[in-house]
Amino acid sequence: MTVKVFIDGAAGTTGLEIGDRLGGRDDIELLTLSESRRKDAKARAKLLNDADFVILCLPDDAAREAVTLIENSHTRVIDASTAHRVGEGWTYGFPELEPGQMTAIAEASRVSNPGCYPTGFLALVRPLVRAGLIPVDWPISVNAVSGYSGGGKSMIAEFEGPNPPPAARPYALGLAHKHVPEMQKHARLEHLPIFTPSVVNTYRGMIVEVPLPLHMFVRRPTLVACETVLREAYRDSPIVRVVEADADTVAIEDDAGTDRLTLRVCGNAETGQARLIATLDNLGKGAAGAAVQNLNIMAGFDPVAGLAL
Incomplete structure (x- = not known):
């Protein structure tokens, strides 16, 4: 099974690290914007809705705004910003934290990556x-x-x-x-x-x-x-x-x-x-590694696929 993933904010430090971990995997199709279209609002919104999974590597306000641009029920989101870590309706993306947390992440449509x-x-x-x-x-x-x-x-x-x-x-x-x-x-x-x-x-x-x-x-x-x-x-x-x-x-x-x-x-x-x-x-378990682990869990892959342990 291959899933489509869009990293919104792929040019930032965390986005680059996530891209490195996902690049070359045959179970991931990375959706990308060229540098010239990175600030094209319509092109970005299209990828936000085309993706199976979106990973937000944005400032808090931009992350909140990105979620509002998703107009379908199938795109699932992992937010690496601080915006939703204590918010209602978001599952906390720390699989090891509580008994049953990994199951909750696997079933969630909105996951907040821990700080x-x-x-x-x-x-x-x-x-x-x-x-x-x-x-x-x-x-x-x-x-x-x-x-x-x-x-x-x-x-x-x-x-x-x-x-x-x-x-x-x-x-x-x-x-x-x-x-x-x-x-x-x-x-x-x-x-x-x-x-x-x-x-x-x-x-x-x-x-x-x-x-x-x-x-x-x-x-x-x-x-x-x-x-x-x-x-x-x-x-x-x-x-x-x-x-x-x-x-x-x-x-x-x-x-x-x-x-x-x-x-x-x-x-x-x-x-x-x-x-x-x-x-x-x-940048590993503290950011990009955690996002990839959450993606793996949500997509039904090996939780440690693409990680350096």
């Missing part, structure tokens, strides 16, 4: 919340660093230009990052997490870390208990893996260039303090 930072955060936190090890009302903090490709073409040009920024630069200092509502909703927390991201001078890769004072929780879970819950949650996943913590060896490059997600439970058993750490590629 890169929320992917690492939710993979670490949601199973522990679901198991009752993390209280739903706990004021969780999440610290993260990402490669500069996550900022798109403008940030890539900034870091690769003649006067690049500092090696590490914190941002979203006003604690109003657009990923925070997504983190709260899909972790099912009562309070917004405190999110402290930074961009660093490496092209791709990401570390997401959640520090936890386990000794202050009612159930006082151990590091072993936390790791056991995570291993059980992802035991059947070919993409999400839980590995033993190896002191001082976690690096932002650990999963760069792949579509996998690696989780670790680190910390001090005697003091009851934990550091949950996720590494992933911000």
